[in-house]
Amino acid sequence: MDINNAKSQMRKGMLEYSILLLLKQQAAYANDIILRLREADMIVMEGTLYPLLTRLKNDGLLAYEWQESTQGPPRKYYKLTTDGEEALTQLNVSWEEISRTINFLKQ
Amino acid sequence: MKKNISINLFGTLYNIDEDAYNLMESYLQSMKRYFSRQEGGEEVADDIEHRVAELLWQRREAGMTAINIETVKEIIDTIGNAEQIASDSGEEQGTTAEGQDATFKESFSQFTKEAERFTRDTYDRGRNHVNTHHFYRRADDKILGGVCSGAAAYFNSGDSLVWRLSAVLGTLLLSWIGIGLFIPIVYIVLWLLAPVAVTPEDRLRMQGKEITPENLAQQVKEESQRPIVVQNNDGCAGGCLKVLLVFIGMIVLFPFIISAIALIFAIVMVAGVGTAMVGGLFGSMQFFPEFSAFVGTCQPLFLTALICGLIVVILPIYGIVRLLRGGKKMRASVLTTLIVVWLLAIGLGITCAVGTGIKAEEWDHSGRAKIEFKQSVKELKFVGWELKEHKNLEEEFTNRRTGFGGLPRYAILMEPDNYSDITYTAKLEKEVDLPEEGAYQFMSLTEGFDAGLSYTFSYMDGGKEKEAVLRPSDSGIHLNSINWEDLTKNYTHFFPFLDREDESSWYHFSVDEEDWVYQCVDLPHVDAGKFKITINARDCSERIKIREIKVVKKEQEKQ
Numbered sequence: 001m002d003i004n005n006a007k008s009q010m011r012k013g014m015l016e017y018s019i020l021l022l023l024k025q026q027a028a029y030a031n032d033i034i035l036r037l038r039e040a041d042m043i044v045m046e047g048t049l050y051p052l053l054t055r056l057k058n059d060g061l062l063a064y065e066w067q068e069s070t071q072g073p074p075r076k077y078y079k080l081t082t083d084g085e086e087a088l089t090q091l092n093v094s095w096e097e098i099s100r101t102i103n104f105l106k107q
Numbered sequence: 108m109k110k111n112i113s114i115n116l117f118g119t120l121y122n123i124d125e126d127a128y129n130l131m132e133s134y135l136q137s138m139k140r141y142f143s144r145q146e147g148g149e150e151v152a153d154d155i156e157h158r159v160a161e162l163l164w165q166r167r168e169a170g171m172t173a174i175n176i177e178t179v180k181e182i183i184d185t186i187g188n189a190e191q192i193a194s195d196s197g198e199e200q201g202t203t204a205e206g207q208d209a210t211f212k213e214s215f216s217q218f219t220k221e222a223e224r225f226t227r228d229t230y231d232r233g234r235n236h237v238n239t240h241h242f243y244r245r246a247d248d249k250i251l252g253g254v255c256s257g258a259a260a261y262f263n264s265g266d267s268l269v270w271r272l273s274a275v276l277g278t279l280l281l282s283w284i285g286i287g288l289f290i291p292i293v294y295i296v297l298w299l300l301a302p303v304a305v306t307p308e309d310r311l312r313m314q315g316k317e318i319t320p321e322n323l324a325q326q327v328k329e330e331s332q333r334p335i336v337v338q339n340n341d342g343c344a345g346g347c348l349k350v351l352l353v354f355i356g357m358i359v360l361f362p363f364i365i366s367a368i369a370l371i372f373a374i375v376m377v378a379g380v381g382t383a384m385v386g387g388l389f390g391s392m393q394f395f396p397e398f399s400a401f402v403g404t405c406q407p408l409f410l411t412a413l414i415c416g417l418i419v420v421i422l423p424i425y426g427i428v429r430l431l432r433g434g435k436k437m438r439a440s441v442l443t444t445l446i447v448v449w450l451l452a453i454g455l456g457i458t459c460a461v462g463t464g465i466k467a468e469e470w471d472h473s474g475r476a477k478i479e480f481k482q483s484v485k486e487l488k489f490v491g492w493e494l495k496e497h498k499n500l501e502e503e504f505t506n507r508r509t510g511f512g513g514l515p516r517y518a519i520l521m522e523p524d525n526y527s528d529i530t531y532t533a534k535l536e537k538e539v540d541l542p543e544e545g546a547y548q549f550m551s552l553t554e555g556f557d558a559g560l561s562y563t564f565s566y567m568d569g570g571k572e573k574e575a576v577l578r579p580s581d582s583g584i585h586l587n588s589i590n591w592e593d594l595t596k597n598y599t600h601f602f603p604f605l606d607r608e609d610e611s612s613w614y615h616f617s618v619d620e621e622d623w624v625y626q627c628v629d630l631p632h633v634d635a636g637k638f639k640i641t642i643n644a645r646d647c648s649e650r651i652k653i654r655e656i657k658v659v660k661k662e663q664e665k666q
Binding site for chain 1: 118
């Protein structure tokens with residue numbers, strides 16, 4: 001088993017969940033999301049993020065609006081839709097389950 | 108100093124180096140093309156462009172006045188080192204149908220590489236994104252149409268140079284067997300059909316590499332380090348003209364190259380023969396007697412032509428290799444010197460080659476037939492012959508012992524080359540001293556007949572000039588039709604030629620493969636004195652062996 005691959009798969013699996021969690025607190029644009037994820041020690045390649053955001057938006061979990069910025073180009077602010085909140089609830093449950101499983105296995 | 112240009116990105120002006128701009132532009136373009144194959148891909152590409160703009164803006168805020176290529180590479184690394192873009196998009200395929208929860212768990216379950224490969228494959232098939240491996244012509248590395256460099260990239264093997272040289276040599280070799288146009292035609296067809304690799308994606312596809320954002324970013328960055336200089340693309344007409352010129356040039360050069368190969372071969376042969384001689388292996392000389400004799404007659408000319416030929420061939424090859432390598436240009440003085448040397452070598456080489464040719468021609472004609480005289484100590488008494496007149500014949504003395512038991516069976520051998528149809532002419536004379544007058548016999552023992560051959564004995568009989576003539580083509584006694592017993596009983600007149608006591612001396616003349624003929628004419632009276640025997644071989648084409656021709660006093664016992 002390629003340990004690095006396993007690690008990156010694990011992170012990748014958590015990425016959508018993390019983004020939904022992050023956007024539940026407040027609307028954010030890509031740079032904010034990247035910075036927050038970095039703060040949380042979640043290493044993300046930026047290129048990964050854009051397709052993911054677009055996909056989540058297309059799936060109706062996210063919505064965005066453009067905001068002009070004095071600090072550079074206009075920004076796309078993403079926020080959770082009601083569908084998104086629903087999905088997040090489900091993911092929270094799943095996470096609890098997974099966490100329980102892992103903790104159980106660790107003992 | 109670098110050229111700097113201004114760009115407008117979402118309403119903001121940036122100053123950017125030209126090379127940095129080109130890199131960024133080609134990166135954004137390839138991202139756009141890549142994502143355009145996906146649903147909502149334009150949006151992603153747009154997001155990426157926004158992100159690039161934002162990163163540029165941040166850097167400008169940090170005090171960077173002009174954006175250089177290092178900055179752009181950094182940005183590409185930040186965004187585009189995105190092997191994950193592809194695999195994330197891959198998950199999309201499997202997940203949208205099954206809902207978010209499933210997505211999450213499934214994502215976790217994809218721990219293994221196999222799973223990843225599976226999703227990737229699904230992705231590729233689902234997106235109708237087949238990893239095509241195309242044949243492209245390379246615009247950045249071309250002499251004619253970039254077909255050879257394209258082939259090198261396509262087969263991912265070897266340098267373009269190798270392919271080019273192979274094409275040239277292949278054409279030459281194939282023209283030897285009459286299909287020299289094969290490679291040029293294939294070349295022109297590929298030229299017309301294969302597209303030029305214009306975009307970085309093309310260049311990935313050309314090498315059969317997967318088109319992923321990561322590979323693209325890698326390719327774009329590499330290309331920025333090794334700038335792609337697209338040589339101006341001549342139109343098809345101009346291009347075809349070039350091809351024609353090149354191949355006509357090759358056909359013209361062909362004789363030169365072939366003669367060079369022949370000369371190299373000749374060197375090897377000379378070296379081989381030389382070694383054989385030094386080693387005392389005279390046997391091997393037998394294989395190339397003509398050649399070594401020929402080289403012997405015109406060595407300086409031949410060697411000069413050889414060296415000039417090598418210079419004439421090697422210099423352009425060196426030049427072509429340099430050109431194809433795309434190395435630095437040669438200094439003008441060196442180039443001029445080499446060209447002068449080359450022209451001199453052509454002049455001198457042709458002169459010497461023609462000289463060699465003339466010599467060879469002469470040698471060729473003189474060497475078609477030879478006459479040998481036996482000179483072994485034992486047979487010296489036979490050699491009193493003098494070659495008075497000859498045509499197409501070369502004299503050769505030999506003490507080679509031939510025949511079984513080492514006994515030479517001839518005193519004179521006249522032999523044309525096996526493969527020639529020329530005729531030779533020879534006139535030989537020998538003086539005979541007859542101390543007393545009396546009855547004599549003029550006799551000959553010969554193998555091989557030719558209508559042009561006759562033996563004449565000119566003598567005096569009672570003060571009158573007389574001639575006795577023998578023609579081996581006329582009747583005579585064929586020695587292989589009689590045996591020793593017959594001989595000793597009935598043909599005692601042979602014994603001037605044979606050892607009466609030694610039967611083995613007879614065998615040499617009675618073997619089946621050879622047809623020795625004895626002829627004899629009686630001369631009832633010959634004055635004493637010195638007379639002449641003449642061998643006349645006029646326009647002969649057969650091999651003739653003469654054992655002996657002599658005048659013998661008629662034995663008294665017979666009477």
